[in-house]
Amino acid sequence: MxxxxxxxxxxxxxxxxxxxxxxxxxDEFQMALLNYPLMNYQTSFLVAQILxxxxxxxxxxxxxxxxxxxxxxxxxxxxLLFIVMLSWTWALGLDINCGCLGEIDPxxxxxxxxxxxxxxxxxxxxxxxxxxxxxxxxxxx
Amino acid sequence: xxxxxxxxxxAGFGVLSILLHPHSARFSTPELxxxxxxxxxxxxxxxxxxxxxSIDARERGSIPDSIPLNEDLFDxxxxxxxxxxxxxxxxxxxxxxxxxxxSNAIRERLLNEVGLxxxxxxxxxxxxxxxxxxx
Numbered sequence: 001m002x003x004x005x006x007x008x009x010x011x012x013x014x015x016x017x018x019x020x021x022x023x024x025x026x027d028e029f030q031m032a033l034l035n036y037p038l039m040n041y042q043t044s045f046l047v048a049q050i051l052x053x054x055x056x057x058x059x060x061x062x063x064x065x066x067x068x069x070x071x072x073x074x075x076x077x078x079x080l081l082f083i084v085m086l087s088w089t090w091a092l093g094l095d096i097n098c099g100c101l102g103e104i105d106p107x108x109x110x111x112x113x114x115x116x117x118x119x120x121x122x123x124x125x126x127x128x129x130x131x132x133x134x135x136x137x138x139x140x141x
Numbered sequence: 142x143x144x145x146x147x148x149x150x151x152a153g154f155g156v157l158s159i160l161l162h163p164h165s166a167r168f169s170t171p172e173l174x175x176x177x178x179x180x181x182x183x184x185x186x187x188x189x190x191x192x193x194x195s196i197d198a199r200e201r202g203s204i205p206d207s208i209p210l211n212e213d214l215f216d217x218x219x220x221x222x223x224x225x226x227x228x229x230x231x232x233x234x235x236x237x238x239x240x241x242x243x244s245n246a247i248r249e250r251l252l253n254e255v256g257l258x259x260x261x262x263x264x265x266x267x268x269x270x271x272x273x274x275x276x
Contacts, residue, residue, distance in 0.1 A: 026158065040170070041168060045168045
């Protein structure tokens, strides 16, 4: 139980922090997004304005029983998407600012960022598995 | 319940942010003058970078291998640029952001007083470089 709380704090805290930092300056986040392939002003505008709130609500949502599962599924999906985009820029040899946590991000470079996302996916999958287990065990009682 | 929380709420707050946030993202591509280059266009040219900011600003960071050339020390610093310049060289001048005029002033002087050509301005200036690169 304590380990679950720790995982939830790390995962939820990361997403809430990431969301809030981007909400504070969507224009800077957009500039970071424009470095990614397939991003133009229109696409990056939508992503820069909506994604931070999705991250914030996901980070908050996983603390509530009724919202937890969908929050974790969304977080896993987002992290997989981030890994694909980071790998793509890595393969293209682009040295970019990922836009994840802005300037306070201690991790620089795609390998480290991808590794962090994999760890976060691990936390999300663990929480998802234990949540499902709890639901199944609750319904079989 | 879930769709309301995970779809409607973020979208709603996103719309509010577009309407109310003083630094909301930009929907349309900015219209650039012919002499303005985005960071990606500028890098492809492999130009001589000219830093039009003050010495104080430069001490906080600059584009690698850029040459300092600001209005106050124009005559003294110009020699640094001319040492690197050769016919066919492209020069890209930058200052802090879109809001500064220093790069425009330096560009004008390089064109009119020094007689250089192919002198461009980096759109977004140092801010766009910082966003582009972690260096």
